[in-house]
Amino acid sequence: MTDSSSFEEEVSNFSRSPVPSEWKEKILDAAMEAHRVEPLFGVFARSVTAVIAACWMAIAAFYWITPAEDRSEPVTDLKELNQRELLLVADRVSGRAVERASTEIFERQLGDES
Amino acid sequence: MLDCDELERIYDEHSVSAFALFCRFARSEADVRDLLQDWMVQIASKVDSLESVASERSYLLRIAYRLAVDWTRRRNSQQRRVAAASDSGLMSDFHAEEDPDRETLRRALENSLRNLPAEQQIVMQLKLWDAMTFSEIGEVIGISPNTAASRYRYGLSKLQEQLRPFYQELCES
Numbered sequence: 001m002t003d004s005s006s007f008e009e010e011v012s013n014f015s016r017s018p019v020p021s022e023w024k025e026k027i028l029d030a031a032m033e034a035h036r037v038e039p040l041f042g043v044f045a046r047s048v049t050a051v052i053a054a055c056w057m058a059i060a061a062f063y064w065i066t067p068a069e070d071r072s073e074p075v076t077d078l079k080e081l082n083q084r085e086l087l088l089v090a091d092r093v094s095g096r097a098v099e100r101a102s103t104e105i106f107e108r109q110l111g112d113e114s
Numbered sequence: 115m116l117d118c119d120e121l122e123r124i125y126d127e128h129s130v131s132a133f134a135l136f137c138r139f140a141r142s143e144a145d146v147r148d149l150l151q152d153w154m155v156q157i158a159s160k161v162d163s164l165e166s167v168a169s170e171r172s173y174l175l176r177i178a179y180r181l182a183v184d185w186t187r188r189r190n191s192q193q194r195r196v197a198a199a200s201d202s203g204l205m206s207d208f209h210a211e212e213d214p215d216r217e218t219l220r221r222a223l224e225n226s227l228r229n230l231p232a233e234q235q236i237v238m239q240l241k242l243w244d245a246m247t248f249s250e251i252g253e254v255i256g257i258s259p260n261t262a263a264s265r266y267r268y269g270l271s272k273l274q275e276q277l278r279p280f281y282q283e284l285c286e287s
Contacts, residue, residue: 007274007281012242014208014220019133023147024125031121031154 117161124157124164128171131244132178137207138227138235139182149185153178172246175254179236219280226276234269241266 129150136149156177167173207224211217227235236255240246241262248259248266255262274281 004270004274007277008242008270010219010281011223011273011277012245014211014216014223014243016130016134016208016243017137017206018209019129019150020143020147023150024129027147027151027154028118028121028125030151031158032118034155035158 120161121154121158124161124174125154128174131171131175134207134239134243135175135178135236136182138232138239139186145185149178149181152185153181156181169250169253171244172250172253175240175244176256179255215280219277222277222280223273226273229276230269230272234265234272237262237265238269238273 132153133146133150136146136153140146140149157174160177164170164173207227208220211220227238230238233255237251240251240254241248246254248262251257251262251266252259257265
């Protein structure tokens, strides 16, 4: 066997198979087509993503801004509604009554002291 | 906007190297054609960045190499029967020779190259037929120039060993 360099030279002289000529047009067409389609798909994909993101942000904002009690289920039963209103009124009335009573007691104590 | 002439120039100048690289990974014509097409599609999306690369050839062959490695991984993860079924049109690495002795050596060379480990095949190909430096080879396949050089030496020594009888015959005639 001769030295490595002559062997390298010998084998490197073999010319490689060319790319089949009929491939060129189809491959270039495919590359061009993919390049045309890709930006369009990119715009579409970005738009859809933006819309979904906006929806989620709106939902998050609603939950963040709206107090928890307002987000509870609306009252549909009239009877229940009346009961609630009555309780609210009762709370208010009793609050005023307690306030008035405590004022009277305070005034009475002041009167006794004087 | 994509320049068709630029894409065609890239194809004309580099497709033979990429084709030979893909032939090292895929044996069937259909697979090699698909790989070559995927390679051009990738290049079409990166053609604007070509101006900023130091070596266009290394850059393009690196894309080809990564594509081929990914393809091999995918294929290996699938059933082997898929590859076996597509082995209908096998690709030849080199042009047929008119001289019978050289033709015999060519066939032996193809077989011997196929018997080398994949990493040595690639280095041999890039060095012998693409005339790349070890530094460029290292850039393409992501290894150091020293590793590329040692792979080349191992590969060359194995090739010499296997092709000795054919080569001697050729030298004697």
